[in-house]
Amino acid sequence: xxxxxxxxxxxxxxxxxxxxxxxxxxxxxxxxxxxxxxxxxxxxxxxxxxxxxxxxxxxxxxxxxxxxxxxxxxxxxxxxxxxxxxxxxxxxxxxxxxxxxxxxxxxxxxxxxxxxxxxxxxxxxxxxxxxxxxxxxxxxxxxxxxxxxxxxxxxxxxxxxxxxxxxxx
Numbered sequence: 598x599x600x601x602x603x604x605x606x607x608x609x610x611x612x613x614x615x616x617x618x619x620x621x622x623x624x625x626x627x628x629x630x631x632x633x634x635x636x637x638x639x640x641x642x643x644x645x646x647x648x649x650x651x652x653x654x655x656x657x658x659x660x661x662x663x664x665x666x667x668x669x670x671x672x673x674x675x676x677x678x679x680x681x682x683x684x685x686x687x688x689x690x691x692x693x694x695x696x697x698x699x700x701x702x703x704x705x706x707x708x709x710x711x712x713x714x715x716x717x718x719x720x721x722x723x724x725x726x727x728x729x730x731x732x733x734x735x736x737x738x739x740x741x742x743x744x745x746x747x748x749x750x751x752x753x754x755x756x757x758x759x760x761x762x763x764x765x766x
Contacts, residue, residue: 631695638691645685646712650719653677661725668728675729678720679737685716687741713738 620630652674654666668674689709696705720734 634691635695638688638695641684641688642692642712645681645688646716648681649678649685649716652723656723663723664725665723668723668725671728674724675733678724678729679733682716682720682734683737683740685713686738689713690741690745 652665652667656662657664657666665674667677689712693706693709696702699705721731724731
């Protein structure tokens, strides 16, 4: 059977072409998975950082020099800024979590904190004060950490209920 026929057969039967690329818990090595997740998180962090520092549409020249052009559409710009900040924060959290215990951990944390402050400074600099309420942006930055804490809390609460009360022996 030719390659084209095989592909058409897969498409017509609904067989997923990406089946071989999915995560397989019993086959994939944890170190390899961690490395791939680090690469993906780093790419996401790079793109979102760049988008925050250089917003879509660029910045005004002249009278409103240095202000984001996109901010002239406050609703759209606010959605962009919140989603971008959420993405950056989540990717930074993943990077921090996956590098826990690595050599130079302190330096990694310092670099991530510095990058977050740089991002914050840049978005404050290019965003007109009247176009975005920054409490929403700060809340978006906290969501990944808060979500992970809630998940951990629920796991602790429900795991304790499943095992029942502990009796001393």
